[in-house]
Amino acid sequence: MWEKKPILLLVLATLAIMVGTVITMVLPFKWINGEGDRIASVKPYNALQLAGRDVYIREGCNNCHSQVVRPLVADVLRYGDYSKSGEFVYDQPHLWGSRRMGPDLARVGGKYPDAWHVQHMKQPKVMIPQSNMPAYTALVGNAIDPAYTEKKMKVLGFPYNQAEIQALAGKTELDALIAYLQKLGSDIPWRQQAKAVVVGDLVNPFVNDAAAIAEGAKLFDSNCDSCHDLKMESDDTDDVGPPLTNMKDFDENDLFTLIHDGTGAGMPSFASIGVTGIWKIVNFLKNHKEGDDEGHKKGDDEGHEK
Numbered sequence: 001m002w003e004k005k006p007i008l009l010l011v012l013a014t015l016a017i018m019v020g021t022v023i024t025m026v027l028p029f030k031w032i033n034g035e036g037d038r039i040a041s042v043k044p045y046n047a048l049q050l051a052g053r054d055v056y057i058r059e060g061c062n063n064c065h066s067q068v069v070r071p072l073v074a075d076v077l078r079y080g081d082y083s084k085s086g087e088f089v090y091d092q093p094h095l096w097g098s099r100r101m102g103p104d105l106a107r108v109g110g111k112y113p114d115a116w117h118v119q120h121m122k123q124p125k126v127m128i129p130q131s132n133m134p135a136y137t138a139l140v141g142n143a144i145d146p147a148y149t150e151k152k153m154k155v156l157g158f159p160y161n162q163a164e165i166q167a168l169a170g171k172t173e174l175d176a177l178i179a180y181l182q183k184l185g186s187d188i189p190w191r192q193q194a195k196a197v198v199v200g201d202l203v204n205p206f207v208n209d210a211a212a213i214a215e216g217a218k219l220f221d222s223n224c225d226s227c228h229d230l231k232m233e234s235d236d237t238d239d240v241g242p243p244l245t246n247m248k249d250f251d252e253n254d255l256f257t258l259i260h261d262g263t264g265a266g267m268p269s270f271a272s273i274g275v276t277g278i279w280k281i282v283n284f285l286k287n288h289k290e291g292d293d294e295g296h297k298k299g300d301d302e303g304h305e306k
């Protein structure tokens, strides 16, 4: 019978839609932008990072990469605690994305050294042989425009100073993009804490254990090979880390600690491999002989030498 009273129907329908709008849109917006959801350590982008963010958007990186850790077991196991709204307060527009051809990048900051990203952006296959990510070589040749970036900082209301803007002169789009990638997720406090894992007394559980050494070889191939060669090579393409040629002289506890904690200067922490896995790699490295270049592929033969 309401359909016979168009004015009343109009008023009631409008009211119903308004209530729905307030509950599903206005209220969450208030929560997200309210103080309760802020994360104090999450800071706005600096000028270089903001320029990099725009390169990221222009190149359509978000068509292949999401920037949100979903509250699903698989996501949390792979990337850590699921994303909170406070992580994205300075993302206008956000780049959560809906498609993952490549890994999620919400926490990629600090995962690799800059040098890794340079190589990876210029030629992804050099770092990850099975990668189908396109190469972005051209970014090296494009300069950042400081004046334009300053305008963007103003529009977004991000704090900046003139020194920061002047420092943009001579920077390329690749520099900016990498600065942006290194910022992603690195402000979150629980991520900082996760890095400091305490290890008990160091005792090598696998001395001369052939099976463990063979597994160490596999772990090395999948985790370390992209940055480290096992011998000196003249045609080095992957020279992010030094070649690991003299590991016999390396104290095994020092080696364990270095792999577990990283160096903070390019060598990432591999605590995520786990104590057992790291000891396997240590034993593989300690047993690897120089000149034995294919040795880690036929790990079965090793350990019998004794």
Ligand code: HEC
Binding pocket: 055, 056, 059, 060, 061, 062, 063, 064, 065, 101, 102, 103, 104, 105, 108, 111, 124, 125, 128, 130, 131, 132, 133, 134, 136, 177, 181
């Ligand atoms: C066609 C899809 C595609 C596009 C477009 C793309 N990527 Fe990727 N990306 C991938 C795939 C697949 C991987 C995984 C293999 C690899 O590391 O190369 C990846 C890996 C990465 C990684 C390493 C992530 C990690 O945790 O190991 C970074 C960083 C990255 N991409 C950044 C970018 C940036 C920045 C852009 C835009 C300039 C971009 N990607 C564009 C597909 C893509």
Ligand code: HEC
Binding pocket: 112, 113, 116, 220, 223, 224, 225, 226, 227, 228, 240, 241, 242, 244, 255, 258, 259, 263, 264, 265, 266, 267, 268, 270, 281
């Ligand atoms: C993303 C690149 C990268 C990956 C992956 C990587 N490293 Fe490194 N590593 C470096 C860099 C860069 C250095 C040298 C800089 C430094 O000392 O901080 C280094 C240094 C080292 C050193 C010290 C070498 C020396 O002669 O002092 C060892 C040992 C080492 N890495 C072992 C490993 C092992 C084992 C793995 C795999 C679990 C691994 N690295 C994975 C980049 C990497």
